[in-house]
Amino acid sequence: MPVTGDVKAVDASQPGDSQVQVYAVAPRDGATPNEVVDGFLESMTSDDSDFRTTRKYLTKEASSNWKPGANTTVLAKAPNRSDRPFHDDDRGATEVTYTLTGEKVATVDEQNAYQPLAPTDYSRTLHLVRQNGPDGKEWRIDVVPDGLVLGQSDFKRLYRSVNKFYFATGRSEAQSTLVADPVYIRNRTDPATGMDTVTQAVRSLLRGPTDWLRPVVKSRFPAGTGLRTGVTSLSPDDRNVLKVPLNKKADGTGQRTCRMMASQVLFTLRDLTSARVEQVELERSDGSALCVLGADQAEEYAADRSSGAPDSQYFVDGKGHVQRIPGSTRGSGEPEPVLGPFGSGSLRVSAVGVARDEQTAAALSQHEDALYVSSIAVDGQLPVPSVTSKAAKTKDRLTAPSWDGRGDLWVADRDPGNSRLLRLAGGTGKPQEVTVPSLDGSRIKALRLSSDGVRIALLLTQGDHTTLKIGRIERHGPQGKEQVSVVDLRQAAPQLADVTAMSWSGGSRLVVVGKEQGGVQQVRYVQADGSTPSSGVLPGVNQVLAIAAADDEQLPLMADTFGDGIVKLLPGDNWQTVLKEGSALVYPG
Incomplete structure (x- = not known):
């Protein structure tokens, strides 16, 4: 924390500034319905791990049922909430409903696949109830749509585009070619979880291709392959070697297939780290080496390898x-x-x-x-x-x-x-x-x-x-x-x-x-x-x-x-x- 120098205002929604870290703030005691809704929307734009703080704006039941990863709705600007809530006349001031509006320009589905849209009107409701809390009555959201809703600038700050790679189908082994499958993953900076960009990209790769590309590509990882239980972070060592511990599903993989699996990882991580990953080592569930592949060796699967010379x-x-x-x-x-x-x-x-x-x-x-x-x-x-x-x-x-x-x-x-x-x-x-x-x-x-x-x-x-x-x-x-x-x-x-x-x-x-x-x-x-x-x-x-x-x-x-x-x-x-x-x-x- 700086103790000298000028004070500088920072807009949390400023696009492209990956150094800005936004921390979620829990609702204060006695927060009004307006403050609860605003805090909930603001918290979605933070680096809140697993949205733990964001969930504090919800009732206990709504928190357990809410699925923030189900989808992300991208609006042209941050969502607007109605200035005044709609009260239920029969229940007085114990329940209120807010309307969130905006111009929807894109969605990101559960597979992290981006889908642009012609601008369309967006409208959703949040329902709040006044419930008993540890310190008396408190307002909390009890009805909330699954997923996140973000303005474009926050989306660009929080997410980054990643190409994960799979093999084109219908080609011989000698002609195997890798195909880029673009997805958006959320930048994670929370040291407690270690869910960094590299780890998220590998997890997404192991889950398989997006629905749009799936009919024409295949993964060489056996079905059900994932990271070994307990692995929360992957990072290259000081020699730029990345070790990827896999579960039992990959234990019996042959060398040729394993090398193709490693090439998928190498291509996926090419642009993700400040230092290029030079080698990938896939490990069995017992920690023994399954196979090792260097970045140069993976180039045999590049789609643009047709000509050995620079394109004229x-x-x-x-x-x-x-x-x-x-x-x-x-x-x-x-x-x-x-x-x-x-x-x-x-x-x-x-x-x-x-x-x-x-x-x-x-x-x-x-x-x-x-x-x-x-x-x-x-x-x-x-x-x-x-x-x-x-x-x-x-x-x-x-x-x-x-x-x-x-x-x-x-x-x-x-x-x-x-x-x-x-x-x-x-x-x-x-x-x-x-x-x-x-x-x-x-x-x-x-x-x-x-x-x-x-x-x-x-x-x-x-x-x-x-x-x-x-x-x-x-x-x-x-x-x-x-x-x-x-x-x-x-x-x-x-x-x-x-x-x-x-x-x-x-x-x-x-x-x-x-x-x-x-x-x-x-x-x-x-x-x-x-x-x-x-x-x-x-x-x-x-x-x-x-x-x-x-x-x-x-x-x-x-x-x-x-x-x-x-x-x-x-x-x-x-x-x-x-x-x-x-x-x-x-x-x-």
């Missing part, structure tokens, strides 16, 4: 040919034509999509009515189109193509008379139509596939607005004959009324270009679950037509602009012009 950038020059900026130059190198028919010849292209191994590319014809697939690593002749569109207008023809982490090529035909989403397995053969049952009359304007191959980002146009949604890719049937569908579309940037461009930027983050209702164009990051990072808004740039980001978040962000050509943004820097002429720049994928 590819764009279409003024002559309609595809050029490459070598990846090792971080966007500053001299462009060079790719090999094959896209780098020279008579075909003029309008957009390109490059496979993640950078050996093959798909390109749209100048009028976007034909899609060609060809090698960009060796010379060859122009092949016949793999997909064609018969739409009368250019804007109703094919979207720019995208490759997923499995090596499949995706494109959408926007023809109003035959709108369809298509997938070419391995980038070859007959296009397979992919069903999207939840489009609800929207049309696909653009698409981008995630590196893990289980999610697709879609720009969907309906009426005068274009929104961003994320869909889950489900595959059923034997490999090679599988039926593929995109299901359970969910909003990824509900705060933006119009989205004009987007790109994946890492395992569970996208960079988007769009406008809020009545606002100006902005470039920002959003999480795949629709939440917005505190540092999500990026420096402004004029009239962005397209945006490109790499799986490696340290590589520059690239934008195609009207008037300034192609520009780049390195971490901590401002936008810089790369090329005055050129368009449709992309990273592999």
Whole structure:
């Protein structure tokens, strides 16, 4: 506790200040109903362990029944309570009811999964009774909804986004790929419980994937695996080695499976500690070592391991040919034509999509009515189109193509008379139509596939607005004959009324270009679950037509602009012009 220096006021609801610690205060003797309600709401925003102090505002029965972890309702601002309670005329002043109101913008469910919402009215009631206490009559809450209700600023202060990782289903052991499953966990700083962020993240990982992602991923931890009884805190030692004591469910695990389990832990903890966890040691219930895995060894399961070299950038020059900026130059190198028919010849292209191994590319014809697939690593002749569109207008023809982490090529035909989403397995053969049952009359304007191959980002146009949604890719049937569908579309940037461009930027983050209702164009990051990072808004740039980001978040962000050509943004820097002429720049994928 400081004893010298100036007094400084601190707003407990100030966002982003992780050093501010808010302590809950129990109700004072003789507290009025207003004070009880205000104290209860204030206590929800504290670092109160297991909400022990918060429960003191409730009756004994309500305290035992209240489930604060059932869900969290996020409001635009802290909840408002009615100025005056509603009295029950028949019971005089022994019971009162308050109404809590606000604008609901998101929820976090029992699995810690975040769900953004279009702003809607929120209204709940708290019922108070006057009961006998140790020091006489006291007001306490006896009817309270399960869960927490927080303003946005308090939510951002109290919770942090964590990616836990599971393996994509439907792939061979050699092709096993980790998929990010974003959740929000509460920052805990109470030394008595030791429920620190690392421990909570591991517990959440062991509980399994969230419902939305569960159909397309699996955990390598045996069902029922948890931390050994009595373990309340996990922390790396001075060599950055983390020991994770497991219960009996994991005792018989084989070495290959155990190493995959350890990789899930390593990836989940990558961004959580100030010092990187360099090694994970999983322990049996008797304390003996089950397996040990280093951080470098876990990289074999990364979704972005397709190319051994840094991703190059590819764009279409003024002559309609595809050029490459070598990846090792971080966007500053001299462009060079790719090999094959896209780098020279008579075909003029309008957009390109490059496979993640950078050996093959798909390109749209100048009028976007034909899609060609060809090698960009060796010379060859122009092949016949793999997909064609018969739409009368250019804007109703094919979207720019995208490759997923499995090596499949995706494109959408926007023809109003035959709108369809298509997938070419391995980038070859007959296009397979992919069903999207939840489009609800929207049309696909653009698409981008995630590196893990289980999610697709879609720009969907309906009426005068274009929104961003994320869909889950489900595959059923034997490999090679599988039926593929995109299901359970969910909003990824509900705060933006119009989205004009987007790109994946890492395992569970996208960079988007769009406008809020009545606002100006902005470039920002959003999480795949629709939440917005505190540092999500990026420096402004004029009239962005397209945006490109790499799986490696340290590589520059690239934008195609009207008037300034192609520009780049390195971490901590401002936008810089790369090329005055050129368009449709992309990273592999």
